[in-house]
Amino acid sequence: MTAWRLPGLLFAAAASLARCALAQSYGDEDQILTIGALEFQEQAGDDVAAIGVDGYLHNDSASPRDFVAPLVLPSGAEVELLCIDYFAPTAFPQVSVEPEAIKLVPGGQTPEVQFLPGSIGSSSDGYGSACSDPVSFTFLNSTDIDFDGVVESVAYAVHAQLPAGGTLGAVRIRWRRQISAPPASPTFGDVPPGDSAFTHVEALAASGISAGCGAGNYCPDAKLTRRQMAVFLSKALGLHWAN
Amino acid sequence: MTTTRVRLAAIVVASTVSAAAACLGQSYGEADQTLTIGAAAFEAQPPVPMGADVIGPDGYLYGGASTTRWWAPIFLPDGAWLEEMCVYYKDDVTGLFDLGFAQSSLAAEGQTPANGGFGFVASTHDDGYVFRCTGINKRLRDLVDLDGDGTPDPTTIRLRASATGAIGLGGVRIQWKREVSPPPPTPTFGDVDAGDSAWTHIEALAASGITSGCGGGNFCPDATLSRRQMAVFLAKALGLHWSSP
Numbered sequence: 048m049t050a051w052r053l054p055g056l057l058f059a060a061a062a063s064l065a066r067c068a069l070a071q072s073y074g075d076e077d078q079i080l081t082i083g084a085l086e087f088q089e090q091a092g093d094d095v096a097a098i099g100v101d102g103y104l105h106n107d108s109a110s111p112r113d114f115v116a117p118l119v120l121p122s123g124a125e126v127e128l129l130c131i132d133y134f135a136p137t138a139f140p141q142v143s144v145e146p147e148a149i150k151l152v153p154g155g156q157t158p159e160v161q162f163l164p165g166s167i168g169s170s171s172d173g174y175g176s177a178c179s180d181p182v183s184f185t186f187l188n189s190t191d192i193d194f195d196g197v198v199e200s201v202a203y204a205v206h207a208q209l210p211a212g213g214t215l216g217a218v219r220i221r222w223r224r225q226i227s228a229p230p231a232s233p234t235f236g237d238v239p240p241g242d243s244a245f246t247h248v249e250a251l252a253a254s255g256i257s258a259g260c261g262a263g264n265y266c267p268d269a270k271l272t273r274r275q276m277a278v279f280l281s282k283a284l285g286l287h288w289a290n
Numbered sequence: 291m292t293t294t295r296v297r298l299a300a301i302v303v304a305s306t307v308s309a310a311a312a313c314l315g316q317s318y319g320e321a322d323q324t325l326t327i328g329a330a331a332f333e334a335q336p337p338v339p340m341g342a343d344v345i346g347p348d349g350y351l352y353g354g355a356s357t358t359r360w361w362a363p364i365f366l367p368d369g370a371w372l373e374e375m376c377v378y379y380k381d382d383v384t385g386l387f388d389l390g391f392a393q394s395s396l397a398a399e400g401q402t403p404a405n406g407g408f409g410f411v412a413s414t415h416d417d418g419y420v421f422r423c424t425g426i427n428k429r430l431r432d433l434v435d436l437d438g439d440g441t442p443d444p445t446t447i448r449l450r451a452s453a454t455g456a457i458g459l460g461g462v463r464i465q466w467k468r469e470v471s472p473p474p475p476t477p478t479f480g481d482v483d484a485g486d487s488a489w490t491h492i493e494a495l496a497a498s499g500i501t502s503g504c505g506g507g508n509f510c511p512d513a514t515l516s517r518r519q520m521a522v523f524l525a526k527a528l529g530l531h532w533s534s535p
């Protein structure tokens with residue numbers, strides 16, 4: 048795909064930056080990742096697509112074309128809903144979008160592209176928006192995506208098919224962060240699975256943010272000093288690299 | 291070309307424990323994490339003829355008989371420690387393939403951009419799907435003295451792949467971890483000197499604007515924290531919370 052340069056502004060770079068910046072709200076609440084038209088590239092690489100004056104990605108050819116954009120979310124994110132903004136010249140064929148997972152394989156295995164829940168089709172001609180049925184899947188870069196008992200690396204993408212003259216403005220994905228599942232056996236002797244903060248304390252341990260208070264314990268009821276708070280926070284966020 | 295692909299009857303992505311992570315700023319703490327960059331993130335530059343830059347039914351990106359050069363942006367926090375890179379690709383006994391990190395400085399007026407690279411993985415001319423890894427052990431910084439003039443310049447970093455023949459690029463996994471930045475030469479707070487066990491961490495909080503101490507030029511490291519103070523620290527640190535409508 049071509050980078051479209053306006054005076055003083057390189058759109059492709061800006062769009063790529065936005066992809067990451069948008070995925071950076073914190074907490075467990077719902078949030079939105081917007082994958083803009085600039086993120087898509089044509090699957091067959093024959094350059095029949097262009098960004099129009101409306102900012103939408105246009106299929107300028109006389110036949111349907113497939114496009115893909117990378118889908119990047121934090122590992123463990125729960126995807127809840129996908130929506131598209133489109134322009135369709137006619138009600139049918141539809142502008143359609145599906146999320147997909149690409150299994151990355153070492154030798155001796157067969158790679159696969161799997162569609163994920165959350166497919167969307169345009170619901171009218173002209174400009175419009177449409178959303179998938181509600182979904183619930185967890186975005187993981189290492190998972191047994193094909194249930195063969197082996198954990199593999201997985202890359203994610205959004206796949207769009209635009210009919211002739213069809214356009215796509217953006218794909219919007221509603222998602223939220225989750226605290227990871229705890230390990231089978233507790234890390235700390237004084238924070239058993241029945242502890243009200245078990246999953247949270249285990250997540251801190253797995254992230255390298257806390258190694259406990261010594262002797263295999265976490266001391267969950269001990270008071271925190273400001274020094275300890277500073278270590279927790281700065282390790283958690285990887286602070287602070289000044290230029 | 292419209293690709294065909296495997297559609298499974300029921301697809302539920304298993305919600306299992308994973309240490310993996312995705313994009314810039316996405317997982318926290320100093321434990322190892324991974325960034326996965328799939329084929330869809332790569333684009334051919336300069337543009338190639340039709341049919342010479344195609345995502346196949348296997349989700350891998352394929353070039354053509356002439357050399358295709360692909361680029362993908364990567365985003366990691368300033369100060370990230372790069373440990374290892376693994377490349378997933380479909381090799382070809384006669385094809386040529388290599389992939390690595392490319393860096394370019396952005397030039398001020400009167401200067402010339404400089405280019406550099408590191409961490410390259412090259413084809414071993416196997417037949418079929420393979421992945422190869424290489425150790426990196428390098429700290430990424432936003433400012434790098436690529437041109438060797440003694441002054442660090444703003445620098446972009448990306449992945450660069452070059453392929454000739456029936457090579458397919460599946461993706462790249464980068465193993466990295468966060469680090470806390472080095473402390474300043476002189477302590478910010480009178481009661482947290484360079485010998486303090488948490489000196490670097492407290493200086494990092496001060497440099498980030500998350501704390502200005504407890505007054506009088508001190509941090510009061512041994513004072514306990516109230517839930518009110520905890521709330522202020524956390525909310526400021528994470529920039530909480532602007533909900534989406």
